[in-house]
Amino acid sequence: MAENTNYEFKGWVGEDPSAAEGKMQWKTFEPKPWEETDVDIKITHSGICGSDIHTISSGWGPADYPCVVGHEIVGVAVRVGSQAEGGIKVGDVVGVGAQNDSCLGRDGPCDACANGSEQYCNSNVGTYNSKHRNGGKSMGGYALYHRCPSHFVIKIPDGLAPESAAPMLCGGVTVYSPLKHFGCGPGKKVGVVGVGGLGHFAVLFAKALGADEVVGISRKADKKDDALALGCDDYIATAEDKDWETKNKSRFDLIISTVSSPKVPFKEYIDMLRMDGTMVQVGAPEEALPLHAFSLIPKRKRLAGSMIGSPSDIRAMFQLAADKNVKPWVEKRPMSEANQAIIDFNAGKPRFRYVLVN
Structure with a gap:
């Protein structure tokens, strides 16, 4: 041509x-x-x-x-x-x-x-x-x-629609990359804070990577039906369940936080991590996030950041999406x-x- x-x-x-x-x-x-x-x-x-x-x-x-x-x-x-x-x-x-x-x-x-x-x-x-x-x-x-x-x-691999591939190129790979890097897969329990543009990709890719449990986390219950339809095994509405902190303490191996507001219960999210668990912040608020050192020090927890993905990350993500019919x-x-x-x-x-x- x-x-x-x-x-x-x-x-x-x-x-x-x-x-x-x-x-x-x-x-x-x-x-x-x-x-x-x-x-x-x-x-x-x-x-x-x-x-x-x-x-x-x-x-x-x-x-x-x-x-x-x-x-x-x-x-x-x-x-x-x-x-x-x-x-x-x-x-x-x-x-x-x-x-x-x-x-x-x-x-x-x-x-x-x-x-x-x-x-x-x-x-x-x-x-x-x-x-x-x-x-x-x-x-x-x-x-x-x-x-x-x-x-x-x-x-773009065969079998992946262009309208699906496009938002994966930033939104998708921004969560695929840390899920893969921090070991999402069989045997792991994953929490996703914010079931929106980024968060819904985190749910889809955590399920595609074979996590044992994927849980949507948001302030209100209005996204619960969407989260379950995406494949979440459970849903936590932090503003509507008074006991959510106690019920979910030390529950997750990995949390992907997609929120772009500093006005979130940051310490309580970290409390949901198990020993050696990792919370990855991919949402980027325009203001500073609150951080308490003693949220991390006990149980050797990690707070990490992650930025987009490399060309090789994108190719691997696209292949997973095509193989697992991620939509x-x-x-x-x-x-x-x-x-x-x-x-x-x-x-x-x-x-x-x-x-x-x-």
Whole structure:
């Protein structure tokens, strides 16, 4: 199939923090300057992630406007550089997650890149709101086209629908990676704090990895039916069960916390860990979380963080999803309705992920 380079990079551009209130503008933008290690992708699907809102609102710090967000990108490769990695061909269905580049050892030894943990490279380039190594700005997936270094372009396996694959590229791998790293599997009991966009993926992947017990944890009981339908074995509503702390003390080997608010019973969550248990914080509040040292010191508990996933993590996650028929709860929205979709996202309406479709 011949390459066609007669296309224009157009997308939803945020010019200032009001973009997060549904005031993105559809216009042409400049992608990173082309390199022969790159791939151009005609976007078919782009998931909406909480990170998009934190970024274009400047909630995590001043954004580098103009900014096009979106880092759960699926589409068709339309241009493939002569030095591209991964055997990608024009016409392949591919995806790009939250990372666009890293040093890959080009700046000298890098432990993160050398051991396949590129997301922890000190020279991590985000898929948007970041600067590429050649000086170009990274622009994300609320758009018609995306340009990405090929090392971070992942082929979508057969049998995995693009609308399912898209939100896995950030939301999915953000919980798959720590579940896998911290030993989720047979014999393990897993708690998931926050059954939402991230949390519902944690439930799905914990079940797919074979955990003995997966329990949804939230303030209210209004998500109980959803949690059980996703595959949870039990559900804890902390605001409605007065004895939840006592009943669940030392219950879990692993807890994945997806909450993005500091106003949570953090100490009580940690109390639910067994000896040598681990709580992994993947939700990223804009304010500091409360931490009490004596929540951790007895019973040698760990509080860990985890960030997205490497290309190898994404490939393994995709294969697991295809093999185990993992299907996220997705609502498709037209790309033309991106502004309304982020307003609805902010209002907590998705159950559990929105995916923009060109």
